[in-house]
Amino acid sequence: MKKIPYLIFFIFLFGNSLVFAENKWSEHKAQHFIIYYTNAPMDFVKSVEEMAEQYYVEITDNLGFTRYRNWSFDDRAKIYIYDGQDDYVASAKLMKWSHGAASAVKKEIWTFPTAHGFFDSTLPHELGHIIFREFICPYAQVPLWLEEGVAMFQEKAKRWGTNKIVREAISRGTFIPLNELTWMALNSQTPKNEVDLFYAESANIVYFLITEFGEQRFVNFCRKLKQGAGFDNSLTFVYTRFRNIDDLNKAWRKYLDE
Numbered sequence: 001m002k003k004i005p006y007l008i009f010f011i012f013l014f015g016n017s018l019v020f021a022e023n024k025w026s027e028h029k030a031q032h033f034i035i036y037y038t039n040a041p042m043d044f045v046k047s048v049e050e051m052a053e054q055y056y057v058e059i060t061d062n063l064g065f066t067r068y069r070n071w072s073f074d075d076r077a078k079i080y081i082y083d084g085q086d087d088y089v090a091s092a093k094l095m096k097w098s099h100g101a102a103s104a105v106k107k108e109i110w111t112f113p114t115a116h117g118f119f120d121s122t123l124p125h126e127l128g129h130i131i132f133r134e135f136i137c138p139y140a141q142v143p144l145w146l147e148e149g150v151a152m153f154q155e156k157a158k159r160w161g162t163n164k165i166v167r168e169a170i171s172r173g174t175f176i177p178l179n180e181l182t183w184m185a186l187n188s189q190t191p192k193n194e195v196d197l198f199y200a201e202s203a204n205i206v207y208f209l210i211t212e213f214g215e216q217r218f219v220n221f222c223r224k225l226k227q228g229a230g231f232d233n234s235l236t237f238v239y240t241r242f243r244n245i246d247d248l249n250k251a252w253r254k255y256l257d258e
């Protein structure tokens with residue numbers, strides 16, 4: 001949907017498949033992925049393969065995760081390419097405003113060729129979700145802003161661009177502090193400007209954490225999450241200068257004010 005161009009839906013707790021009653025898919029096997037498609041041309045499918053393989057390495061790298069388990073054979077991720085948005089929404093039962101969705105548990109991505117910024121945004125974003133969740137565990141409880149911020153960190157254009165958006169929100173007085181961001185619930189009724197700001201702030205805070213305090217610290221933080229320490233404990237254990245999320249909020253604001 002044009003209305004919310006970069007809102008990309010993420011589902012990580014799917015139980016059974018939503019999608020695959022009909023056996024309409026052709027299969028293209030790659031090293032770490034299996035790509036399913038129906039009418040998409042082969043050159044598009046091959047580009048998906050090439051880019052997905054490239055992001056597989058890049059994302060693991062830029063989050064500082066050392067790959068501990070290769071995606072091979074039955075463990076390959078599956079990418080389902082619907083013909084178009086109508087097909088995607090109807091067959092996959094996904095929201096009209098979404099352009100891509102992923103399940104970390106099933107290690108599957110669903111999208112369609114005309115999805116917003118297919119190669120630069122949708123694909124790395126959804127893969128980012130899967131790789132992050134694979135590292136911290138699909139069931140770890142973390143705020144949505146962390147989840148979405150990590151995924152948006154993979155969309156290169158969104159990393160830097162958000163400084164300006166968030167600074168403008170501060171000067172307009174619409175900035176959402178981190179503790180509010182943490183409790184914010186998004187649904188189909190949430191106004192577009194709020195949704196946009198939620199995503200911009202999420203991307204920005206993760207960018208701040210990774211670039212200001214380093215990849216290694218971010219990995220240690222993710223490791224604590226993986227160990228089940230919980231979000232608050234993991235934060236204060238690794239980022240020792242923050243006693244709580246308000247301290248993180250203050251540091252982030254200071255960075256934005258400079």
Ligand SMILES: [Zn+2]
Nearest residue numbers: 008009010151
């Ligand atoms: Zn997402």
